[in-house]
Amino acid sequence: MGDKVITTEGLTKKFGDFTAVDNITFDVEKGEIFGFLGANGAGKTTAMRMLCGLSIPSGGKATVAGYDVYRQTEKIKENIGYMSQKFSLYEDLTVIENINFFGGIYKIPSNLIKKKSDEVIEKLGLQPHAKKLVGSIPLGWKQKLAFSVAILHEPGLVFLDEPTGGVDPVARRQFWDLIYEAAERGITVFITTHYMDEAEYCDRISIMVDGRIDALGSPTALKKQFSSDNMDEVFYRLARGAKRTE
Amino acid sequence: MTIWMRCFTGLQEVQKEQSDKLQDMKQFLAFIKKEFVHVIRDRRTLLILFGMPIMQILIFGFALSNEIKNSKIIIVDKADDVASRELISKIDASKYFEVSNERISESEIEPAFQKGKLKIVMVIPAQFNLDLHHSGVSQIQLIADASDPNTANLLVNYVSAIVKDYQSEISVPGIIPYRILPETRMLYNPQLKSAHNFVPGVMALVLMLVCVMMTAITIVREKETGTMEVLLVSPLRPWLVMVAKAVPYLVLSWVNVTTILILSVTVLNLPFNGSLLLLFAESTLFIITCLTLGIFISIMTNSQQVAMLISLMGMLLPTLLFSGFMFPLENMPEVLQWISNIIPARWYYVIVKDIMIKGLGFASLYKETLALVVITLFFFIISIKTFKQRLA
CATH class of the missing domain: 3.40.1710.10 (abc type-2 transporter like domain)
Known part of the structure; x- marks a missing residue:
């Protein structure tokens, strides 16, 4: 039990008559890379917001990092990292200033921020850009930096909301190297994506359709279950049945 | 022995609490530092922020005047x-x-x-x-x-x-037996200078513009770029985000008040009869009122353009019309006079005028001060309620 980072049971969110997330139940194990898939409007973002403590569920149970999503949202926020779909660093701040700022709001002691900031810059090879504004460095680098900043405070779990949107395949590959490295250090990765090749990189994936989780398992198991050769086909079969459109 | 142990653990708890507070403080300071960097990096806005009060004082002081000369x-x-x-x-x-x-x-x-x-x-x-x-x-x-x-x-x-x-x-005295010669004294402003009227007005206008519009825009910008989401997921308390975003504008506004006062005393030869401390205290209250309004607007909107439009149409225009510095309130229909009561600048205008020109103390200004406090609290409470609703 102690190895489960996320547990949900019948988690539901309603906005008036509309049920955005419909009775979902799943667990995420420690150190796992968990892919959270679904077409636009399937309810991924709403589910993720509840798990991050941004939105209170309408029904069901859920714990994140051992804390309750109804009553302990503050504790949850201290123990997770988050990188959003939209770019989540400040473009008018330099690389170092961004690291210092996020280190500061996650209450990392100043001497440790300095050490970590040096480490991150060295690992990403950002030395020549360290004092440049983030707005002026290439997108691939920005996203790697955003990820490094999201796990700067060593959270047990990191949420990545479509982190690789708009970058080239090489940069995406490099980004995944960072994800694997984090997972090896024991950080659980919860990731949403629209790229099916990325889905194959995950340990396990869930596919949401119309607010429900219609498929859950390892990529190999899912391909077998839906007797398909690749994830594209699995996703297409499930998503075709969706009644909701954007 | 056990007592010592208890004392020791008690001490440790106190220390832990203190270091928690220290960490909270550091977290808040890191945020404010970032906000100042935003303001300083944005040269164009900075120019507007500091240039505007100077320009307005000079324009109103020399170009626009109610006096007619030559x-x-x-x-x-x-x-x-x-x-x-x-x-x-x-x-x-x-x-x-x-x-x-x-x-x-x-x-x-x-x-x-x-x-x-x-x-x-x-x-x-x-x-x-x-x-x-x-x-x-x-x-x-x-x-x-x-x-x-x-x-x-x-x-x-x-x-x-x-x-x-x-x-x-x-006229030779004695020829006209009865003569009444009215001797008029124009109190507080013997030369009937229009500067007495507009300096307090400009102060209200500048503070309104800086605090309401800039605060609203800066918060909405975080929503637009997506960084607000990241901040809300962080352990920062949401209301702290709002407060930290408002702090730099409080400081900037103090600078602006000082600039306007120095200019009006040195360039426009305006008297300063009242207490400087009282004026700054009242100005701070008005600044907080404006910041609250700015935060309120930022909660209601999601785009910088809309925030700007609401600030300009909803705040600036009524300030110009109803504060009494361009159009005398006494001449307005009763309904409009009533409306003017909910315009914060109307009260601030009277406060500045009374302190600067008439040299009055707090005792004569409590009504205006109370009005500002009430308006501020009203928007503060609405802001918190709406903010919580939006989050849920």
Whole structure:
């Protein structure tokens, strides 16, 4: 039990008559890379917001990092990292200033921020850009930096909301190297994506359709279950049945 | 032994609590530091922030003025005698008028007005001196261009005052047994300078603009770029995000208040009769009112353009119309006067005027202060309620 980072049971969110997330139940194990898939409007973002403590569920149970999503949202926020779909660093701040700022709001002691900031810059090879504004460095680098900043405070779990949107395949590959490295250090990765090749990189994936989780398992198991050769086909079969459109 | 242990653990807890507080403080400071960097990096906004008050004071001080100086006056002098010449030279000597050399007949008066520029004409009848000294009564005619009624009124008043002055100079005491000479004193602003009126107005306007619009825009910008989401997921308390975003504008506004005060005392020669400390305290209250309004707008909107539009139309326009510094509130219909009560700048305007010009203390300003406090609390509570709703 102690190895489960996320547990949900019948988690539901309603906005008036509309049920955005419909009775979902799943667990995420420690150190796992968990892919959270679904077409636009399937309810991924709403589910993720509840798990991050941004939105209170309408029904069901859920714990994140051992804390309750109804009553302990503050504790949850201290123990997770988050990188959003939209770019989540400040473009008018330099690389170092961004690291210092996020280190500061996650209450990392100043001497440790300095050490970590040096480490991150060295690992990403950002030395020549360290004092440049983030707005002026290439997108691939920005996203790697955003990820490094999201796990700067060593959270047990990191949420990545479509982190690789708009970058080239090489940069995406490099980004995944960072994800694997984090997972090896024991950080659980919860990731949403629209790229099916990325889905194959995950340990396990869930596919949401119309607010429900219609498929859950390892990529190999899912391909077998839906007797398909690749994830594209699995996703297409499930998503075709969706009644909701954007 | 156990007591010592307990003391020790107690001490540890206190220490832990203190270090928690310290960490919270550091977290807050890191945020404020970031906000200052945002403001400083944005050169264009910075220029507006600091340039605007200076520009406004100078524009209102020198270009826009309610006083009329060196206005052109044509005199149709049909008398051309001792008295008329004395009167004309008296008018010419005043700083309000410059007597034109043009000689025109009565029939040319209207064409002269139509050419523009000319605002007033005085006609002195023939035998002005004779009438004045023999019958004791003489008439002069003043013709003014009333297409601008305020100016016309003012000019006629100026001439009347000069004529009255002349009249009392030439009258020999004893001949007219009963005379009432009203002696007017214009309190607080003896020279009737319009600066007394607009400096407090400009202060209200600048603070409104800086605090409401800039705060609203800066918060909405975080929503637009997506960084707000990241901040909300962080352990920062949501209301702290709002407060931290408002702090730099509080500091900037203090700088602006200081600049305006220095300019108005040195360049515009305005008096400063009241307590500087009280003025800063009241200004801080008004700044907080504006910041609350800015935060309120930012919660209601999701785009920078909308935030800007609401700030301009919803805040700036009413400030101009209803604060009383451009249009006297006393002349407005009762409904509008009632509406003006909910405009924060209206109260601040009175406060600044009373402190700076009249030198009044807090005892006479508690009503205005209370009004500001009530408005602030109202928007503060609404903001918190809406903010919580949006989050859930």
